[in-house]
Amino acid sequence: MSAMLSVERLTRRYGPGCDRCLASTGPAHGTNSCPHCGTVVACADVSFDVEDGEVLGIVGESGSGKSTVAACLAFDQPPTSGQAFLEGFDGDMLSADAAARRRLRNTRIGIVYQTPQQGLALDVTTGGNVGERLLAADWRHVGRIRARASDLLERTEIPIARIDEEPRAFSGGMRQRVQLAKALASRPSLLILDEPTTGLDVSVQARILDLIQGIQREAGVAMVVISHDLGVIRLLTERTLVMKLGRVVEEGLTDQVLEDPQDAYTQLLVNSAL
Incomplete structure (x- = not known):
């Protein structure tokens, strides 16, 4: 398999920024807000590949940065730094001109938002x-x-x-x-699902998830699934990234991450879902 999508050191900050933002935020500091300049580091140095036909999950609590990653990949938010390469597109798609980004969004990248009014x-x-x-x-x-x-x-x-x-x-x-x-x-070559079942009744959620599974099997489209719900991640994805305060704290095969979590935060998420 070849990488359909390769993301390298994706970072998105909200605020003026300073040279101490990254070193002063994240899980080790218990905050994503820089104490020196007030900038919010929504995500920092996020890197991953999505293989052709693979389903990758990104999980975390509210404020973890997972939806910011989705927003950058869908061109809804410009990244502060970082690159992303989509198979068949020449160069970094995040730094492409507006016409090229629009073309990618209209043809190669599909997104399903948590709030239907957005889509x-x-x-x-x-x-x-x-x-x-x-x-x-x-x-x-x-x-x-x-x-x-x-x-x-x-x-x-x-x-x-x-x-x-x-x-x-x-x-x-x-x-x-x-x-x-x-x-x-x-x-599209890539489908981004940003909390696609949040706020729906359990029976409706199950129907949506069954539909997504069927479409993925039929079309073989690569997917990035953003969710705070470990049940959704377990059902749909093959590999998972766990994010906390803008950083990836654990990643691996979904079954391994959820059955034998190594990071204390992942352990907390798993235990909370039991």
């Missing part, structure tokens, strides 16, 4: 939401766009009869499934 236009029809991504990926034939949207909605268990309804009328679980259909529309 969907709730006052646009369900088919229109999926079609919007296809138009951005240079699809121009209206018939093909509608056929592709219909196929994706069927695969994500949205009744075709509701293709012309707006997602604002849908339940939370249905909105997440529309997000998934939209994210998959352009057949």
Whole structure:
């Protein structure tokens, strides 16, 4: 297998920054806020690879930096430093110009957000939401766009009869499934799932997770799954990174990390989930 995505020393700070930020923050200091300048170090020196077809998990409590990593990879936030290389793209995608980043986002990278409002236009029809991504990926034939949207909605268990309804009328679980259909529309190489089941009822969560598993098996798309829920991480992922206060404190095969955690923080997470 070759690396679909390679991330090197990804760092994102919020604030003016100083030369003591990294040395004064993180798990060893019990804070991600620099005591010298007040800068919040959301993530620092995060490195990992995602192989072609692999599902990587990033887990941690709120404020651990996991969603910041996702935001940087989806071009929603600019990194302070670091690089990321996507198979088939020449050079560091994080330093690419705006047009190249937009092209990658529209064609190669899909994302499902925790909050559907981030990923969907709730006052646009369900088919229109999926079609919007296809138009951005240079699809121009209206018939093909509608056929592709219909196929994706069927695969994500949205009744075709509701293709012309707006997602604002849908339940939370249905909105997440529309997000998934939209994210998959352009057949991306990488799918980022940022807390895709948070806030949903347990039965709805199970349905979404089953759907994600089925799509991954069928399409073989590489995924990065962000979650605070160890059950989600255990079910979906092959390898896992554990983050605390912006740093990776443990990584390895998911089963090994969750069955025999080495870091005290990972042990706390696992014991809290029992």
